[in-house]
Each structure stands twice: as C-alpha cells, then as structure tokens.
Amino acid sequence: MPDSGKNVFIVGPGFIGWNVLDLLIGEGYNVTGFVRRKEHGEQIEASGAQVVFGDLNDKQVIAEQTTKHDIVLHTATADHLPSVQAIIDGIAQRAGKGLSTIFIHTSGTSLTDDFQELGNNSKSDKIYHDNKREEVDALPDGAPHREIDLAIAKAQRDLGEKAKLAIMIPPLICGFNHQHKRLSIQIPTLTRFALKRGYAAHVGKGLGVESNIHVLDLARAYVVLLHHLEASSPAKALENPYYFCETTGDQEPSWKDVATLIGEQLHKAGKIQDPTPRELKQENWGDTFGEFTGATLGLNSRSRAVRLRELGWQPTEKDWKRSYIEDELPEILKEDQKEFAGYMGTVAS
Incomplete structure (x- = not known):
C-alpha cells in the first residue's frame, strides 16, 4: 500500500x-x-x-x-x-x-x-x-x-x-477479532460473574435496553x-x-435478554446448573462494575447512527448473539476464573 x-x-x-x-x-x-x-x-x-x-x-x-x-x-x-x-x-x-x-x-x-427507574423500567421509547x-x-x-x-x-x-x-x-460494544484476541467489557464481565456465582444476572428486572x-x-x-x-x-x-454508531432492529436486546442468553449458553456448556437468570443484588455489584454497575448494566440507552448511514456506512458483522456464541464465549471459557473479582476499568459506553 x-x-x-x-x-x-x-x-x-x-x-x-x-x-x-x-x-x-x-x-x-x-x-x-x-x-x-x-x-x-x-x-x-x-x-x-x-x-x-x-x-x-x-x-x-x-x-x-x-x-x-x-x-x-x-x-x-x-x-x-x-x-x-x-x-x-x-x-x-x-x-x-x-x-x-x-x-x-x-x-x-x-x-x-x-436514570428514572434503575433496572425496572420498560423498554424506553x-x-x-x-x-x-x-x-x-x-x-x-x-x-x-x-x-x-x-x-x-x-x-x-x-x-x-x-x-x-x-x-x-x-x-x-460486542465482537471479537481473532487476530487481536481482545474481548469487549459488559457481556464478558456478566459471563465471568455467572461462572463465579453459578447464575446469569441482570440489574433489577432487566427490562431496559441498550443499542449495540x-x-x-x-x-x-x-x-x-x-x-x-x-x-x-x-x-x-x-x-x-x-x-x-449502532446496529438496530431486533438486535437491540434488553439486559434480561442478555442474561438469558448467557444462562442458556453456560448451561449448555455444563458450566452452571440452572439457566434461569436472576436479579443481580446490590451486595454483589462488586463482582461486576462496583458502584457503576447500575449505570453500566441497568438502564435504557437507545441511539441511531443517522449521520454515518448517510455517509454510506452500514453494519455488516455478526449480530450480538452470534458474536457471543461463536466468538466471545469460547474465548471466555478458556480463561482461569479463579481470580475474577469484577471489572476495575472504565466502560466507555
């Protein structure tokens, strides 16, 4: 070049x-x-x-x-x-x-x-x-x-x-580059929590949604x-x-949808006994994002990339479910979870 x-x-x-x-x-x-x-x-x-x-x-x-x-x-x-x-x-x-x-x-x-009703709000309009x-x-x-x-x-x-x-x-942000071997933050952290605690979790009722x-x-x-x-x-x-910058349509899950997928896949892999997701109680927030858990996993945040699409950009990669099942989860299952104690960095989204 x-x-x-x-x-x-x-x-x-x-x-x-x-x-x-x-x-x-x-x-x-x-x-x-x-x-x-x-x-x-x-x-x-x-x-x-x-x-x-x-x-x-x-x-x-x-x-x-x-x-x-x-x-x-x-x-x-x-x-x-x-x-x-x-x-x-x-x-x-x-x-x-x-x-x-x-x-x-x-x-x-x-x-x-x-920030109206942490984890309990329905899908925002x-x-x-x-x-x-x-x-x-x-x-x-x-x-x-x-x-x-x-x-x-x-x-x-x-x-x-x-x-x-x-x-x-x-x-x-989801997705995985097999050359870089780097994982995203929120969904992998929830997966590591589930592996440690034995159940997939969501904040409150998990009804809020976030674009991805x-x-x-x-x-x-x-x-x-x-x-x-x-x-x-x-x-x-x-x-x-x-x-x-987002992917729209049916690819905009609630946090309960995310927890449900994590539970199903970890149960299928023989890593947890019960696939049913549960509420992530505040006393266990330290195993996810600490005091920022609510803002990271419990709220509505919906956006549309009108301007990028006008410039000709379109999302073409796997949706969040396929990316998780085919790419991210297999990589997480290779990790040693013994030392996992939540995510200590800052989450951009």
Whole structure:
C-alpha cells in the first residue's frame, strides 16, 4: 500500500483503536500508537505502526505528539480529561502555525442513560438521533462522559475553522477479532460473574435496553468518519460534532435478554446448573462494575447512527448473539476464573 503522507496519532490503540489502526495502516496512513505496555507496543509495531510509550497523564508527551500529526484519535477511554486537554493544547499549537488537525474522540452512549427507574423500567421509547444536535445538546452537564464532550465542543468553538473535531459515541460494544484476541467489557464481565456465582444476572428486572455495535463495524465507522472530515470544509465540521454508531432492529436486546442468553449458553456448556437468570443484588455489584454497575448494566440507552448511514456506512458483522456464541464465549471459557473479582476499568459506553 503506498504511503498516503498523512500521519495519525492514536491514543490508546486497544480494543477499539487497534482495529482502527489496522484499517488505517491498510490504507497507507502513517500511524503512531500511544501505549503503556511493552507487550502491546510490540503488537502495534507488528501491525505496522510506530509506538510511543506513556500513560494518559503524560500531558506533555501527548501534546507534543499531537503537534506532529495531522490526525488524532482518542480511543483509550471516554473519561480522562487531562489527556483530551493535552490533545487540544497540541491542536492549538498547530493552529498557531497555520496547520489544521482532525481530532476524533471516543465518548459513549451512557450520555443518554435513563436514570428514572434503575433496572425496572420498560423498554424506553426515547431514541436519540445524531442528526438532531439539539437532542445531545439538551443532555445534562452531569451525564456520564459529558464533561469531556463539553470540553471538546468548547474547543471546537474556540478553534473555529482551524481544526475539525468530532465525537464518536458508541453504545454497548460486542465482537471479537481473532487476530487481536481482545474481548469487549459488559457481556464478558456478566459471563465471568455467572461462572463465579453459578447464575446469569441482570440489574433489577432487566427490562431496559441498550443499542449495540460490533467492534469491527465500529472500527470501519471511524475510517468512514475520518474520510468525511478529510473531504469536508472546516465550516461543515463545525455544524455538529456528534456521531452515534449502532446496529438496530431486533438486535437491540434488553439486559434480561442478555442474561438469558448467557444462562442458556453456560448451561449448555455444563458450566452452571440452572439457566434461569436472576436479579443481580446490590451486595454483589462488586463482582461486576462496583458502584457503576447500575449505570453500566441497568438502564435504557437507545441511539441511531443517522449521520454515518448517510455517509454510506452500514453494519455488516455478526449480530450480538452470534458474536457471543461463536466468538466471545469460547474465548471466555478458556480463561482461569479463579481470580475474577469484577471489572476495575472504565466502560466507555
């Protein structure tokens, strides 16, 4: 593949970003990944990228790398303001030299969570559409991820036509890349809980629903969005920074549907005696997402990727059920569950 001459800096090329990195390398982009671990750095180098080591609090390094790149993607987490501020600082430095930058940040649809009746609400009729910016602008400032998204929106206003900024807002992410061997977060964590406790679980009655997306469809969406920003005028990019990315139709399960599938499949595999899902009591939240369990597993969050579809993107990967049965569950069953004590990281969606 010929060199495109375009330089991309990816902060956190992990579960999401590594898949995006592969696609960009395949298109001839020069990609640098910002990673913490030597082992992952070697994996990224094997994929064809350059590597810079550090963590998200290395603001000077992130800002310096941003000044050297035409394109920056942040796929590490939706909730780390200092690293985002460092990117914005680097973009401002480039703007001062007359250099334009494209920046795509990763948020998550926890922004739209319905906090009315945790786990007990029925399937919500409220669906957010990214072609209606006012729906996102109306979200409370205290919504999950909103502090960082608002900082980016402010930077977009301040920079004006000197940069092109966008925010990708994925929902529940599923899927598996057999080359990377990395799993998603929510459904695998619920599976590990079931293996440890002997039953599949849902928060409350589990009636809330969340849109979802396969990670490989999501990775393609970043590239589609990037190409759009490359071709668009700076003024066009200013109109609306928000992009949802989801699979719709009957692929929008309730959390009880998720728990039911986990129970059925683990029972079929001989790992639990009773496939019937049960309520995840709050005293056991420490074995899933701790204090964030309710916000991660118990609420409605429905979104529609109108804008990406208008750009020609369509989801083409396996639905969440097939992905779980054929790809994710077999990988989870290879794990040693003895040390499992819940998920300690941050969940983007």
